Amino acid sequence: MDAEIIAVGSELLTPFRQDTNSLYLTGKLNSLGIEVRFKTIVGDDRERLAASLRQAIERSGLVILTGGLGPTEDDVNREVVGDVLDRPLLEVPELRKSLEERWAKLGRAMPANNLRQTLVPRGAEWLPNSRGTAPGLWIEQDERILVLLPGPPWELEAMFEAECIPRLARRAGGTRIRTRTYKVVGLPESEVDRRIAPAFKQYTNPETTILSVLGTIEVHLRAHGSNDAEADALLTELGDKFELALGDHIFSSRGESLEEVVGMYLVMKQKTVATAESCTGGLVAERLTRVPGSSSFFVGGVVAYSNDLKTRLVGVPAELIASEGAVSQPVAQALAEGVRRRTGASVGIGITGIAGPSGGTPEKPVGLVFIALADDRSTEVRRFQFPGDRERIRTWSSVAALEMIRRRVRE
Amino acid sequence: MDAEIIAVGSELLTPFRQDTNSLYLTGKLNSLGIEVRFKTIVGDDRERLAASLRQAIERSGLVILTGGLGPTEDDVNREVVGDVLDRPLLEVPELRKSLEERWAKLGRAMPANNLRQTLVPRGAEWLPNSRGTAPGLWIEQDERILVLLPGPPWELEAMFEAECIPRLARRAGGTRIRTRTYKVVGLPESEVDRRIAPAFKQYTNPETTILSVLGTIEVHLRAHGSNDAEADALLTELGDKFELALGDHIFSSRGESLEEVVGMYLVMKQKTVATAESCTGGLVAERLTRVPGSSSFFVGGVVAYSNDLKTRLVGVPAELIASEGAVSQPVAQALAEGVRRRTGASVGIGITGIAGPSGGTPEKPVGLVFIALADDRSTEVRRFQFPGDRERIRTWSSVAALEMIRRRVRE
Numbered sequence: 001m002d003a004e005i006i007a008v009g010s011e012l013l014t015p016f017r018q019d020t021n022s023l024y025l026t027g028k029l030n031s032l033g034i035e036v037r038f039k040t041i042v043g044d045d046r047e048r049l050a051a052s053l054r055q056a057i058e059r060s061g062l063v064i065l066t067g068g069l070g071p072t073e074d075d076v077n078r079e080v081v082g083d084v085l086d087r088p089l090l091e092v093p094e095l096r097k098s099l100e101e102r103w104a105k106l107g108r109a110m111p112a113n114n115l116r117q118t119l120v121p122r123g124a125e126w127l128p129n130s131r132g133t134a135p136g137l138w139i140e141q142d143e144r145i146l147v148l149l150p151g152p153p154w155e156l157e158a159m160f161e162a163e164c165i166p167r168l169a170r171r172a173g174g175t176r177i178r179t180r181t182y183k184v185v186g187l188p189e190s191e192v193d194r195r196i197a198p199a200f201k202q203y204t205n206p207e208t209t210i211l212s213v214l215g216t217i218e219v220h221l222r223a224h225g226s227n228d229a230e231a232d233a234l235l236t237e238l239g240d241k242f243e244l245a246l247g248d249h250i251f252s253s254r255g256e257s258l259e260e261v262v263g264m265y266l267v268m269k270q271k272t273v274a275t276a277e278s279c280t281g282g283l284v285a286e287r288l289t290r291v292p293g294s295s296s297f298f299v300g301g302v303v304a305y306s307n308d309l310k311t312r313l314v315g316v317p318a319e320l321i322a323s324e325g326a327v328s329q330p331v332a333q334a335l336a337e338g339v340r341r342r343t344g345a346s347v348g349i350g351i352t353g354i355a356g357p358s359g360g361t362p363e364k365p366v367g368l369v370f371i372a373l374a375d376d377r378s379t380e381v382r383r384f385q386f387p388g389d390r391e392r393i394r395t396w397s398s399v400a401a402l403e404m405i406r407r408r409v410r411e
Numbered sequence: 412m413d414a415e416i417i418a419v420g421s422e423l424l425t426p427f428r429q430d431t432n433s434l435y436l437t438g439k440l441n442s443l444g445i446e447v448r449f450k451t452i453v454g455d456d457r458e459r460l461a462a463s464l465r466q467a468i469e470r471s472g473l474v475i476l477t478g479g480l481g482p483t484e485d486d487v488n489r490e491v492v493g494d495v496l497d498r499p500l501l502e503v504p505e506l507r508k509s510l511e512e513r514w515a516k517l518g519r520a521m522p523a524n525n526l527r528q529t530l531v532p533r534g535a536e537w538l539p540n541s542r543g544t545a546p547g548l549w550i551e552q553d554e555r556i557l558v559l560l561p562g563p564p565w566e567l568e569a570m571f572e573a574e575c576i577p578r579l580a581r582r583a584g585g586t587r588i589r590t591r592t593y594k595v596v597g598l599p600e601s602e603v604d605r606r607i608a609p610a611f612k613q614y615t616n617p618e619t620t621i622l623s624v625l626g627t628i629e630v631h632l633r634a635h636g637s638n639d640a641e642a643d644a645l646l647t648e649l650g651d652k653f654e655l656a657l658g659d660h661i662f663s664s665r666g667e668s669l670e671e672v673v674g675m676y677l678v679m680k681q682k683t684v685a686t687a688e689s690c691t692g693g694l695v696a697e698r699l700t701r702v703p704g705s706s707s708f709f710v711g712g713v714v715a716y717s718n719d720l721k722t723r724l725v726g727v728p729a730e731l732i733a734s735e736g737a738v739s740q741p742v743a744q745a746l747a748e749g750v751r752r753r754t755g756a757s758v759g760i761g762i763t764g765i766a767g768p769s770g771g772t773p774e775k776p777v778g779l780v781f782i783a784l785a786d787d788r789s790t791e792v793r794r795f796q797f798p799g800d801r802e803r804i805r806t807w808s809s810v811a812a813l814e815m816i817r818r819r820v821r822e
Contacts (some may be wrong), residue, residue, distance in 0.1 A: 013447050015438035015590070016620050016631040018429060027426035032668075036424050037459060041450035048448060054467070179425070193483045194522050201484065209422045210483060212563065220422060275714070281700025282693030285714040289692025292768050292801060301719035302713055303686070309711040309754060313724065343720060357703050362821040388542070389564060390703060 001061040001171065002037045003029050006052055008068035008077055009151060010043035021149075021156050023067045028160060032168050033175035033224065034062065044074040046083075053084050057144055062168075067151030069134040071114040077148055078119055078137070087121035095135060095264060097127065102133060127163040131155045136163065145171075176222050177360075178231035182242055183252040185403050186215040192217045192246065199241035206238050215392075215399035216258065251406060258402045259287040265299035265409040266347075271375075273405060274345035275301030276314045276335035278326065278371060279353040283398045299345045304335065314338035314350075325364070327352050329381050332370035336381075340374045347408065348374040349401050355390045369397045373404045378403065412472040413448045414440050417463055419479040419488055421454035428695060432477045432560075432567050439571060441588040441633070443579050445473065455485040457494075464495050468555055473579070478562030480545040482525040488559055489530055489548070496552060498532035499555055506537065506546060513544060538574040538617065542566045547574065556582075588635055589642035594663040595628040596814050603628045603657065610652035617649050626803075626810035627662075627669065662817060669813045670698040676820040677708035677758075682786075684816060685756035686712030687725045687746035689737065690764040690780060694809045710756045715746065723748035725761075736775070738763050740792050743781035747792075751785045758819065759785040760812055766801045780808045784815045791815065 007019035026036045037060060042052050049068075051348055056063040066075035082089045095118040103110035117134050119127050127136030129231045137148035147164060182193055189212045196219065200208035206223035221238060225231030228387075243250060251261045252308040266273060275285045285301040288294055304310040307326050311318045315354035316334040324330045332350045340348025353369030369387070372381040382404065386396040416437070418430035430452055448471060453463045460479075467474045479488035493500045506529040514521035528545050530632045531537050538547030543566040548559035558575060560567045596602055601622045607630065611619035617634035637644030654661060662672050677684060686696045687786060690809045696712040699705055715721040718737050727745040735741045743761045751759025762782030771777035776796070782790040794814065798806040 010681040011618075011620055013437065013450065014620065014630075014631070014633060015434050015441065015616075016435065016622060018431070020429070023426050023429065026424065030426065037454065037456075038463070039424065042446065045448075046450070054451070059462075104745045169683075181427075190482050190522055190525065193524070197484060198526075207421065209425070209485070211422055211428070220425065220427065222425065277693075280697075281705070281709075282688075282696035282712065283652060285693035285716075286691075286697045290714065290802065290805075294692070295716055298692075298716055300714045300716040300724065301693065302724065303693060303700070305537075305696075305700065305706055305709055305711040312753065313711070313713065342723065391701065392565065394701075 001034055001173070003062040003064065004038040004040070004056050004060040005036060005064045005066065006040045006042060006048060006049075006056060007066050008042055008044065010045075010074070012041045012067075013043050019066070021151070021153055024153065024157055025064060025066075025160065028165060029168075030177040030179070030222075032165070033173070033177050034168065035177070044068060044076055046076050046080055049076065049080045050084050050171065053080060057084070057146065061143070062145045062147070064147045064149060066149050066156060069136070069148060069150045070115070071111065071117055071133070073104050073113070075116070078116070078121070081137070081139070081146065081148065082121040085121060085139065085146070086325060087123060089117050089119040089120055091115070092120050092126060096119070099133060106370050127159055129155055129159055130162065131158050138163070138167065167350050174226045176226070176228050176231050178225065178228060178235055180221045180235045180239055180253060181255055182219040182221075182239065182246070182250050183256075183258070184219065184246055184249045185215075185251050185258060186249050187217060187246070189217055192219065195245040196242050199238060199245060203238055206234050210239070214398045248410075251403075257290070258399065258406070260291050262402050262405050262409070263288065263291040263294060263297050265406060269409050271346040271409055272297055272299050273347040273349060274299050274339045274343035275302065275349045275351070275401075276310075276339035277303050277349075277351045278305060278310070278335070279355040280351050280394050280401070282306065282398050283394055284349060284351065284401050287398055287402065299343050302339055310335065315342065327354055327364055327368060327370065329383065332372040333374070333379050333381050336372035336374035337379055346375055347405060349405065350374070351397060351401055353384075353393070353397060355393045357390060367393050369400075371397065371401050372403060373408055375408060380408070412445055414445050414473040414475065415449035415451070415471040416447060416475045416477065417451045417453060417467060418477050419453055419455065419460060421456070421485070423452045424454050430477070433562055434820040435564065435568055436475060436477070436571065438590070439576060440473075440579075441590065443576070443583040444585065444587045445579070446582055446588075455479060455487055456597060457487050457491055460487065460491045461495050464491060468495075468557065470754055473556045475558045475560060477560050477567060479733050480528070480547070480559060480561045482522065482528055482544070484524070486527070489527070489532070489604065492548070492550070492557065493532040495730075496532060496550065496557075498534055500530040501533055502526075502529050503531050503537060506531070507743060510544060513639050540566055540570055541573065542569050547572070548590070549578065586635055586637060587639050588633060589643050589646055590634075590645045591632045591650055591664060592666060593630040593632075593650070593657070593661050594667075594669070594722070595630065595657055595660045595803060596626075596662050596669065596810065597660050598628060598657070600628050603630065606656040607653050608782065610649060614649055617645050619649070619727075626807045662814075668701070669810065669817070671702050673813050673820070674699065674702045674705060674708050675817050676817060680820050682757040682820055683708055683710050684758040684760060685710050685750045685754035686760045686762070687721075687750035688712065688714050688760075688762045689716060689721070689746070690766040691762050691805050691808050691812070692716065694805055695760060695762065695812050698809055698813065704802070710754050713750055723747065738765055738775055738781065740781050740794065744785070744790050744792050747783035747785035748790055757786060758816060760816065761785070762808060762812055763797075764804070766804045766806060768801060780804065780811075782808065782812050782815060784819055786819060791819070
C-alpha cells in the first residue's frame with residue numbers, strides 16, 4: 001500500500017511555516033512498510049483542496065490529510081471531503097455532548113462555530129482527540145483509506161499513535177522498511193557516486209540516495225523485507241559493497257555525527273584534544289562539546305581571534321605573525337603546538353584562515369585556511385582553499401579539522 | 412500569475428529530509444506579488460514526476476522544479492521535462508567546454524556521467540550556475556513558464572537571484588506582497604501572543620504568524636498592497652502596535668540575528684567583548700564570529716572546559732573552584748572578570764553550567780547555568796534554570812549571554 005500526505009493550511013504556503021507533521025508520519029508509515037509517494041501542501045481553499053484530494057484518491061491506497069479540522073470558517077477539510085466523496089455531513093450527538101461538556105468544564109459558553117467539529121461525513125469513523133477538541137476522521141471507500149488528522153503536532157501524533165497505527169498494522173501486508181545511513185568525508189559527491197553506483201544500480205531494493213550535507217556526504221539506504229531481519233540482511237548485503245568502495249572515507253554507519261566518532265576514537269585511545277581557532281571562531285570546540293560526555297576527551301580551547309591573543313593565550317611569537325602573516329602555515333603550526341603545550345592535551349589543533357567576505361588578497365584569497373594537528377609524534381599542517389561564503393568556509397574548515405583528528409587518532 | 416513549486420528528490424520523502432528551498436523561493440516570489448498555490452514533493456521517479464509536472468503546467472502560470480539536476484543516474488528532471496514538453500535533449504558545446512575546464516582546474520578527469528549536465532531540452536534557455544556545475548533551465552511554452560533549479564540552496568539561491576528575479580520582475584503584474592519580521596527575546600511565546608493578539612486580530616491584512624525559533628520568538632507580518640508603499644504602510648500601521656506592546660524585547664525588525672545586533676551595538680559604542688565559556692563550549696564565540704567583520708568587536712575567548720584550564724587560561728583560583736564548585740556564581744564571575752583582564756576587552760562574558768545529560772545533582776540539576784558579564788563599571792551574574800536537552804540548554808544559554816551584552820552595551 002502506497003501513501004500520500006496532503007498538508008492543508010494557507011500558512012504552510014508562506015515563507016515562514018514548514019510542514020513538519022509529514023516527517024513524523026513518514027517515519028511511522030515506513031516502519032509499517034508503507035511508502036510515502038507524494039507530499040502536497042495546499043492552502044485553505046475548497047477548489048484547490050478538492051482537486052488535490054481527487055487526484056490523491058486516484059493514485060494512492062492511503063491518503064492522509066493534516067490540518068483544517070479547527071472550528072473556524074477557513075477550516076474546510078470536513079466539507080471538502082464530504083463533497084468529493086459525495087457523503088453528506090451528519091452531526092454526531094456523542095461528539096456534540098462531549099464538546100459541550102468540555103466547554104462547560106471551562107465554565108464558558110461554546111462558540112456556535114465549534115459545532116462544525118461535531119459533523120462527520122456519512123459512514124465515516126471519527127477518531128477521538130485526547131489532546132484537543134477536533135476529532136479525526138477515518139474513511140474507507142473503494143479499497144482506499146482516507147484519514148483526516150488535526151494540524152497541531154501534539155494532537156496529531158497522539159491520535160495517529162492511538163487510533164491509526166493499530167488499524168494500519170492490521171492491514172499493512174507483512175512488508176517492513178528498514179534504513180541505514182553511511183556518512184562519508186573527504187570525497188566529493190560525484191566521486192562517491194562514481195564509486196558506489198556500480199553496486200547500487202544492481203539493486204532496486206534497497207533504494208540508495210546520495211546527499212551532500214554540510215561538508216560531508218550521506219548515503220541513505222532503504223530496504224523492504226517481509227520482516228525486519230530480511231530487510232536488514234539486504235541493507236548489509238549492499239552496505240558491505242559500499243564499505244569496500246568507500247573504505248575509511250566512511251566515518252559512520254549508525255547515524256553518529258563526525259564529532260561523536262572523533263570523540264569515541266579519542267576515548268578509545270585515551271587521548272585528549274585542545275583547539276586554538278582563529279577563522280572558525282570556536283566552531284570546532286563547539287562541535288566537539290555537542291557530544292555528551294565530551295569533558296572526557298576535550299580539555300578546552302582558545303579562540304585566538306586577534307593577533308595579540310594568539311601570542312598572549314597560545315604563545316605564538318609576535319615576530320612569527322609579523323614575518324609570515326597571521327594566516328600562514330607556521331602560525332597554524334604554532335597555534336596547534338602552543339595550545340597543546342599550554343593545555344597538556346595529547347592532541348592540539350590550530351586553525352587560521354580567511355573566512356571573508358573581506359580580508360582576502362591575491363596571495364591569500366578568501367577561503368584560504370591552514371589547519372595544523374600536533375601530537376607527541378609530529379605536527380601536520382594542511383593547506384585548504386575552500387569555496388563559498390563565510391559560513392561554508394567555516395563549516396568546511398571544521399569538518400577538515402575533525403577529519404584530521406579522526407585519521408591521526410585511529411592510526 | 413500564480414506559482415507552484417515541485418521539490419524533486421526521494422530523500423525528501425524520507426523522515427530524514429525537509430524541502431527548505433520552497434521557503435526561500437516563496438519569499439522571493441511574494442515580493443514580486445506572485446502567490447505560491449501548491450507545493451508538491453515527489454521522488455526521483457520518472458512516471459510520478461511526469462504526472463505532477465503535467466498537472467502543474469495545467470493549473471499554474473509559473474512552475475518551479477527544484478533538485479534533480481545533478482550528474483547522477485537518479486537525477487531525472489532534465490529527461491522528464493524533455494519528455495513531457497516533447498523536446499529532445501541536445502548537448503550544449505558551451506556547457507561541455509566550461510564543465511571540462513572546471514574539472515581541468517581541479518586537475519582531475521571529469522567523470523563521464525557529468526556530461527548529462529550539458530544536455531538541454533530544445534528551445535530551452537540554460538541558466539548559468541555560479542556556484543556549481545549543474546546549469547538551470549528556463550522554458551516558456553503556451554503562456555507558461557517552467558524553471559528548473561539545482562537542489563543545493565547555495566546554488567539555487569544565487570541562480571534565482573541572478574537569473575530568475577530579473578526575468579520575473581519584467582512580467583509580474585499589479586499587487587505586491589511585503590513582509591516584516593520582529594524578533595523578540597526574553598518573553599515566552601504565549602506572553603508574546605497575549606500582548607499582540609488584540610492588535611493583530613483586527614487585521615486580515617497584514618497576516619500575522621508567531622513562531623518560536625531557537626530561544627527567540629519571531630513575529631512575521633505579510634501585507635498585500637497595490638504597490639510596495641501601500642503594503643509597507645500596512646506593515647508599519649500594525650508593526651507600530653507590536654513595538655508598543657513588546658518594547659525593547661524586540662531586538663530586530665530587519666532580519667538581523669541577535670549576534671549581528673550585539674555586534675552593531677558594540678561597534679557603535681566602540682566596545683569589544685571576550686568570552687570564557689564552559690558548558691556552551693565556544694557557542695557564544697562561534698555565534699559572535701558568524702558576523703562578518705566580527706574582528707572589530709570580538710577579540711577572542713577561551714573554552715575553559717576542564718577546571719584546570721579555568722585556572723590556567725583565565726586565572727580562576729583553584730581554591731574557588733574547590734570550595735564553590737565549577738558551576739557556581741563566583742566561578743562565573745571569575746571567568747568573566749578573568750577573561751576581560753587577560754584579553755583587555757571592554758566586556759567579559761563568563762558561562763558555567765550543566766548541559767547534561769549527566770552531571771546533574773539535586774542541588775545543581777541539569778539546566779542550571781550561571782552567566783556573568785563584567786565591564787569597567789561592574790559585574791552582573793545571572794542564574795538560569797533552562798529546560799530541555801543538552802542542545803537546547805546550550806542554545807538558550809548563548810541567547811541569554813548575547814541578550815545580557817545587548818542590554819548592557821545599549822545603556
